[in-house]
Amino acid sequence: LSERLSGVFDRLTKQGALNDEDVKTALREVRVALLEADVSLPVARDFVKAVQDKATGQSVTKSVTPGQQVVKIVHDELVHVLAGEGEPGKLKIDNAPAPILMVGLQGSGKTTTTAKLAKRLKEREGKKVLMASLDVNRPAAMEQLQILGVQIGVDTLPIVKGEQPVAIAKRAKMQAALGGYDVYMLDTAGRLSIDEELMQQVAAVRDVANPRETLLVVDGLTGQDAVHTAENFDARIGITGVVLTRMDGDGRGGAALSMRAVTGKPIKFVGLGEKMDALETFEPERVAGRILGMGDIVALVERAQETMEAEQAERMMKRFQKGQFNMNDLKMQLEQMQKMGGMESVMGMMPGMGKMSKQVKDAGFDDKIIARQIALVQSMTKKERANPALLQASRKKRIASGAGLEVSELNKLIKMHRQMADMMKKMGKMGKGGMLKQAMK
Numbered sequence: 120l121s122e123r124l125s126g127v128f129d130r131l132t133k134q135g136a137l138n139d140e141d142v143k144t145a146l147r148e149v150r151v152a153l154l155e156a157d158v159s160l161p162v163a164r165d166f167v168k169a170v171q172d173k174a175t176g177q178s179v180t181k182s183v184t185p186g187q188q189v190v191k192i193v194h195d196e197l198v199h200v201l202a203g204e205g206e207p208g209k210l211k212i213d214n215a216p217a218p219i220l221m222v223g224l225q226g227s228g229k230t231t232t233t234a235k236l237a238k239r240l241k242e243r244e245g246k247k248v249l250m251a252s253l254d255v256n257r258p259a260a261m262e263q264l265q266i267l268g269v270q271i272g273v274d275t276l277p278i279v280k281g282e283q284p285v286a287i288a289k290r291a292k293m294q295a296a297l298g299g300y301d302v303y304m305l306d307t308a309g310r311l312s313i314d315e316e317l318m319q320q321v322a323a324v325r326d327v328a329n330p331r332e333t334l335l336v337v338d339g340l341t342g343q344d345a346v347h348t349a350e351n352f353d354a355r356i357g358i359t360g361v362v363l364t365r366m367d368g369d370g371r372g373g374a375a376l377s378m379r380a381v382t383g384k385p386i387k388f389v390g391l392g393e394k395m396d397a398l399e400t401f402e403p404e405r406v407a408g409r410i411l412g413m414g415d416i417v418a419l420v421e422r423a424q425e426t427m428e429a430e431q432a433e434r435m436m437k438r439f440q441k442g443q444f445n446m447n448d449l450k451m452q453l454e455q456m457q458k459m460g461g462m463e464s465v466m467g468m469m470p471g472m473g474k475m476s477k478q479v480k481d482a483g484f485d486d487k488i489i490a491r492q493i494a495l496v497q498s499m500t501k502k503e504r505a506n507p508a509l510l511q512a513s514r515k516k517r518i519a520s521g522a523g524l525e526v527s528e529l530n531k532l533i534k535m536h537r538q539m540a541d542m543m544k545k546m547g548k549m550g551k552g553g554m555l556k557q558a559m560k
């Protein structure tokens with residue numbers, strides 16, 4: 120990692136916004152870090168470019184260098200991209216018996232992961248699971264699953280010599296229904312590389328089982344190949360999620376980013392060893408830190424930001440006490456709310472606001488709305504933010520369309536601002552700023 124970024128020795132901190140040069144310099148290092156972590160080249164390139172557009176113009180936190188700030192922005196974006204939507208570690212397995220299809224190349228860890236996952240479903244969710252091996256290619260592959268089944272106390276479909284994958288899938292389906300299983304897992308055969316026969320076989324099994332989840336098992340240590348594998352499986356079979364194995368190894372796990380970029384599907388679990396317990400819910404924060412390998416810098420910037428936020432909150436309290444509350448203040452409040460788990464929880468913390476909190480909830484005020492409201496404030500000019508009285512019809516139209524929203528939504532925001540401003544004024548007069556401050560901590 121270059122000294123430019125390490126920053127500890129860099130006394131030249133600078134205030135203001137990130138310029139093109141700052142961002143480019145830092146991103147060159149980031150790009151190298153991503154490639155070292157085995158992120159595929161096109162994915163690394165696209166990612167860096169997206170961050171470049173995002174980072175330029177963002178402000179630099181006090182006592183942090185531009186390079187450090189960029190690293191933090193990269194980190195956050197990485198977490199964001201890795202996380203995607205939906206809850207990691209959760210599978211769609213209602214409507215028993217729910218089929219789960221496991222696909223991937225040979226040696227990626229399908230069989231091991233099938234058993235690990237079965238154990239997890241059994242132990243954590245109390246599911247009755249049936250496992251079936253469809254691997255008729257590799258000698259002893261079926262016995263491998265059977266042995267694991269005995270070890271973890273999960274049933275496996277009895278082995279019938281000479282039976283073909285589609286027939287096994289049908290039998291598993293029937294057995295799962297008859298035996299009252301919640302879930303049945305189909306562990307397919309893999310090849311050393313993608314081939315047509317493999318894809319046709321897996322597609323035929325998919326058509327029989329109609330799986331609720333199709334999990335692609337990928338070796339987290341592979342780099343460029345992983346992308347190709349994922350593209351192919353997703354195009355031919357259609358996957359619903361990814362499991363990254365061998366994340367206990369020395370690799371930095373760049374395949375995670377490649378998987379997200381190429382398939383857009385969630386990474387559900389990571390394999391962290393050969394043992395049956397070594398399967399964990401995918402944690403974007405953790406993997407992002409590992410891919411980037413710049414944890415110290417990220418922590419440093421986070422600390423600086425916390426300090427700054429505390430100072431900001433202090434300043435804001437002083438303004439409230441004087442009865443000042445403009446759109447910038449509102450935006451800051453909204454951002455705080457976002458961080459603290461939404462409007463309702465914040466309101467709930469403020470004395471005397473329980474009722475309002477309920478109204479807010481009844482009005483359908485959720486966290487998506489908070490994000491939209493922040494966007495609305497962002498699309499106002501400096502003057503408008505400082506003086507919301509300026510917000511007349513033509514300006515409203517511009518602001519709403521700037522945020523890609525309706526004027527009606529902006530009107531709601533303005534109304535809310537007015538109510539909050541009134542409230543702040545009252546509180547300021549009562550000299551009870553302390554209580555608000557309490558709630559903001």
Ligand code: GDP
Nearest residue numbers: 225226227228229230231364365390391392393
């Ligand atoms: P399959 O061919 O896709 O079914 O792969 P297997 O499940 O048979 O796994 C191949 C090898 O990788 C076995 O020796 C496993 O123990 C090992 N393996 C699977 N997952 C992990 C993991 O997360 N970490 C480590 N270190 N080894 C793993």
Ligand code: MG
Nearest residue numbers: 229230254260
């Ligand atoms: Mg196998």
